[in-house]
Every structure is written in C-alpha cells, then in structure tokens.
Amino acid sequence: MRIVRSFIYNSSIFRSLKHKNFRLHFTGQSVSLIGTWMQRVAISWLVYRITGSTFLLGLVTFLSLIPSLVLAPYAGSFIDRHDKYKIVFITQIGLMVQAGILALIVWLSYYNIMMIATLSLxxxxxxxxxxxxxxxxxxxxVDNKEDLPNAIALNSSAFNAARLVGPAFAGFILSAFGEDICFLINFLSFFFVIACLLQMKLKIREREKSDENIWADLKKGYDYLRESPDLSSLILMLAASSLLVIPYTTLLPAIAKDVFHGNATTFSWFESAAGLGALFGAIYMAMLRPGKDLNQLTIFSSILFAVAVVCLGFSSNIWVALIATGFTGAGLMVQNSTINTYLQTHASSEMRARTLSYYIMAYQGVLPIGSLIMGSLAERLGVSAIVFSEGVAGILIVIGFILHQRKLHDGNWMRSMNPLRFRH
Structure with missing residues (x-):
C-alpha cells in the first residue's frame, strides 16, 4: 500500500496529492461534486418535465448563477479581508441545508416553480x-507552489469526473426513484466534505485589517485588472463565451427530449458525454509540464469548443451529437483551466481573490444572462438553430481575441502574456 501511495504521489499527474491538505480537499470535493451534479441534472429535468418551457429552464439557471455577476466582485473583496477556510466551511453547510430543503419539498410533491426558483437563487x-x-x-x-498548476488541473478533473459519474447515476435514479432521491444524495454528500474540512491543518497568514471601505477595495481590484491587460483580456474572452456559447449546456434537456425524443436517461447521456470529454481535458491539463504555451492552448481549446458546438447544433444522429457533446466538454474544460491557471499564478497575492472573483463573474455570472436569452430564443427559433448559432459565435469570439492580442501587443501577441510554459 505504501509503495502504491508513493508511486501516485511521485507521478507527474498526481504530484499535488502528496500535500495532505490538498488531498483532503480533493477527496471531499470528489464525493460532494457527484451529489452536486446529480442535483443539477435532477433540477433541470424536473423544471422541464413540469413546465415544458425552455424559457423557465433558462430562468432557473439564470437565478442560480446571476448572483455571481452581481456579488462576485464584492465577494472577492470580502474574502481578501477574512479567513477563506472559515468561509468555505460555512458555505458548505449552507449548500447542504439548501439541498435538504429541496429534497424535502420534492419528496412532499410540492412542485412549486416559485419555491424551486427561490432555492436556486x-x-x-x-x-x-x-x-x-x-x-x-x-x-x-499545496506547500510547493510549483505544484499549484497540477492541483488546479486535478481539482478540475475531480469536477469533471463527477460530471461524468453524477449524471449517469442521476439518469438511473431519476427513472427508477425520482428527483427527490437525487437531492437527498446531494444533501448526504456534504457530510463527507465537511468531515474532510475539519481534518485540515492550514497555516494561512493573517491579513492586516484594512482601514479602507470594502467598496474602495473592490475598486482597487477593478483598477488592477484594467492595468493588467494580460489578465483582463482573458476574463473578457471568457465573459463573451459565457454569454453566447456556454449557454448551450442549458438547452441539453431540450435537445434530449425534443430533438432526439428521449427521456431522463437520454439527458444523462448528454451530460455524461460532456463530462467524459471534460475529464479527458482535465487529465491532459494535469499531465502538462513546463514547455507548453498556455496562450496557444487557450486559443486551440476555444476553437475546438466552438466547432464542437456547431456540430452539435446540426447533428441529426444521436451518436454524432453525443460525440460532439464530448468534444464540447473537452474544449470548454481546457479553455477554463488554462485561463484559471494563468490568473492564479500571475495575479498578486493581495489581489488574487479579487481577480478570481472577476473570473467567476465572467464565467458563472454572465452565463445566466446568456442562458435566459438563449432559452427564450430557442422557444421561438428552435433548439438546434440556436445551438448552431452559439457555435458560430464562439468562432467569432476567438477571432476577435486573436485580433485584439495582435493590436494590443503590436504583432507580438504570441509572447504578449509572458505565458507559463509546459511540456508533456
């Protein structure tokens, strides 16, 4: 057992697991995220099953993510002033309570869309x-900061492995038992992640209490990004993608039910296909070593993501659609992971949480606006047409990003961001 453990910790792909605190985080999140993905699939299917409306499907997604747009910069400033560990512990308890209430109302057959929307908010x-x-x-x-990119990639792999396993479990449980069991499993999974948090022993340097108003700190974060075009350009690209391309994920229940005349199991296939692709993308990122240009990788993965969404939009064969969905997952995962890694390793320690809050705002905050718009348009123009147009928009966004980099850095755009370099 010790030999196996030594091999895992010393291998390049799992090297960050040798750090106990990260190992506890990784283990706890791996379990909890399976429940989270089961709940995501169940709530999407529940809303579309009881309403039959892509607009309401987009609305629930909108409500679950719009706080990231409104509150993320404030959250970043707040977290930079307080104990990050305690905040994570409290929020995990809050999410457990939310999952428990959702399980209870569905178990009681209280199918109130207003209540579901409120809990999503x-x-x-x-x-x-x-x-x-x-x-x-x-x-x-992680004690060794050189292992941080690997830790970020492994963290993403846990997220996407859960996206593969969670929907597969959800598809079976939805068909056999119903949505309430999915919500109950998610509720129970939080006990495991909380137990792992309690075992951590972190040495976080205490920050000096700022005398400035928190809103002044927030403005400092905005000014920092405005003066850091290498960071802000990536965040703006992600924001455009979240508005016009990533909302295809909101329409997956409609693709499964309306385009391919399937059921909850069919929907779980699409979620699992996206999760499988994303898992391969996460493994690829975990294997990267110094020598690979992150700028090139961001552009390549964004193109892959957009082209795969185009293919999904005009697919009339379910197997072709599932393969395309797998590639969307891989492209999206690598795109987000490279941007996340760059921001984590290039933002100053004083501004890291605020910088990441804008990243979260660009990804999770803008996404609900896109989901609401695309859900509304899908009801009028059809699901396939909207998904196809999202892929075309993704290609245009990448072209715009490349042209912006060339203009910003006078033709030296490939070296403009002083990128981390990785090699296999």
Missing part, C-alpha cells in the same frame, strides 16, 4: 462566496 448566492473562497484557498493547500 439561494444556492447561487452561497456559491458565489464558496467558489471564490475555494479558488483563492487553492494556493494555501
């Missing part, structure tokens, strides 16, 4: 603080 508010705190805590979970 509450989840979004808690997640805004939880995600920002967990992202900024990552640097404190």
């Amino acid at each position: 509450a989840q979004g508010i808690i997640n805004t603080f939880d995600t920002t705190a967990r992202q900024s805590l990552m640097v404190d979970l």
Whole structure:
C-alpha cells in the first residue's frame, strides 16, 4: 500500500496529492461534486418535465448563477479581508441545508416553480462566496507552489469526473426513484466534505485589517485588472463565451427530449458525454509540464469548443451529437483551466481573490444572462438553430481575441502574456 501511495504521489499527474491538505480537499470535493451534479441534472429535468418551457429552464439557471455577476466582485473583496477556510466551511453547510430543503419539498410533491426558483437563487448566492473562497484557498493547500498548476488541473478533473459519474447515476435514479432521491444524495454528500474540512491543518497568514471601505477595495481590484491587460483580456474572452456559447449546456434537456425524443436517461447521456470529454481535458491539463504555451492552448481549446458546438447544433444522429457533446466538454474544460491557471499564478497575492472573483463573474455570472436569452430564443427559433448559432459565435469570439492580442501587443501577441510554459 505504501509503495502504491508513493508511486501516485511521485507521478507527474498526481504530484499535488502528496500535500495532505490538498488531498483532503480533493477527496471531499470528489464525493460532494457527484451529489452536486446529480442535483443539477435532477433540477433541470424536473423544471422541464413540469413546465415544458425552455424559457423557465433558462430562468432557473439564470437565478442560480446571476448572483455571481452581481456579488462576485464584492465577494472577492470580502474574502481578501477574512479567513477563506472559515468561509468555505460555512458555505458548505449552507449548500447542504439548501439541498435538504429541496429534497424535502420534492419528496412532499410540492412542485412549486416559485419555491424551486427561490432555492436556486439561494444556492447561487452561497456559491458565489464558496467558489471564490475555494479558488483563492487553492494556493494555501499545496506547500510547493510549483505544484499549484497540477492541483488546479486535478481539482478540475475531480469536477469533471463527477460530471461524468453524477449524471449517469442521476439518469438511473431519476427513472427508477425520482428527483427527490437525487437531492437527498446531494444533501448526504456534504457530510463527507465537511468531515474532510475539519481534518485540515492550514497555516494561512493573517491579513492586516484594512482601514479602507470594502467598496474602495473592490475598486482597487477593478483598477488592477484594467492595468493588467494580460489578465483582463482573458476574463473578457471568457465573459463573451459565457454569454453566447456556454449557454448551450442549458438547452441539453431540450435537445434530449425534443430533438432526439428521449427521456431522463437520454439527458444523462448528454451530460455524461460532456463530462467524459471534460475529464479527458482535465487529465491532459494535469499531465502538462513546463514547455507548453498556455496562450496557444487557450486559443486551440476555444476553437475546438466552438466547432464542437456547431456540430452539435446540426447533428441529426444521436451518436454524432453525443460525440460532439464530448468534444464540447473537452474544449470548454481546457479553455477554463488554462485561463484559471494563468490568473492564479500571475495575479498578486493581495489581489488574487479579487481577480478570481472577476473570473467567476465572467464565467458563472454572465452565463445566466446568456442562458435566459438563449432559452427564450430557442422557444421561438428552435433548439438546434440556436445551438448552431452559439457555435458560430464562439468562432467569432476567438477571432476577435486573436485580433485584439495582435493590436494590443503590436504583432507580438504570441509572447504578449509572458505565458507559463509546459511540456508533456
């Protein structure tokens, strides 16, 4: 057993697991995220099953993510002033309570869309603080900062492995038992992640209490990004993608039910296909070593993501659609992971949480606006047409990003961001 453990910790792909605190975080999140993905699939299917409306499907997604747009910068400033570990602990308890209430009302057959929407909004508010705190805590979970990119990639792999396993479990449980069991499993999974948090022993340097108003700190974060074009350009690209491309994920229940005349199991296939692709993307990122240009990788993965969404939009064969969905997951995961890694390793320690809060705002905050718009358009123009147009928009965004880099750095755009370099 000791030999196996030594092999895992010393291998390049798992090297960050040798740090106990990160190992506890990774283990706890791996379990909890399976429950989280089961709940995501169940609530999407529940809303579409009882309403049959892509607009309401987009609305619930909007409510669950819009707090990231409104509160993320404030959350970043708040977290930079307080104990990140305690914030994560409190938010995990809050998310557990939210999952428990959701399980209870569905078990009682209280199918009230207003109540579901309210709980989705509450989840979004808690997640805004939880995600920002967990992202900024990552640097404190590994003792050797050279292992940070690997830790970020492994963290993403846990997320996407859960996205593969969670929907597969959800598809079976939805068909056999119903949505309430999915919500109950998610509720129970939080006990495990809380237990792992309690075992951590972190040495976080206490920050000096700022005498400035928190809103002044927030403005400092904005000014910092405005003066850092290498960081802000990546965040703006992600924001455009979240508005016009990533909302394809909101329409997956409609693709499964309306385009391919499937059921909850069919929907779980699409979620699992996206999760499988994303898992391969996460493994690829975990294997990277110094020598690979992150700028090139961001552009390549963004193109892959956009082209795969185009293919999904005009696919009439379910197997082709599932393969395309797998590539969307891989492209999206690598795109987000490279941007996340660059921001984590290039933002100053004083501004890290605030920088990551803008990243979260660009990803999770802008996404609900896109989901609401795309859900509304899908009802009028059709699901396939909207998904196809999202992929085309993704290609245009990448072209715009490349042209912006060339203009900003006078033709030296490939070396403009002083990128981390990785090699296999």
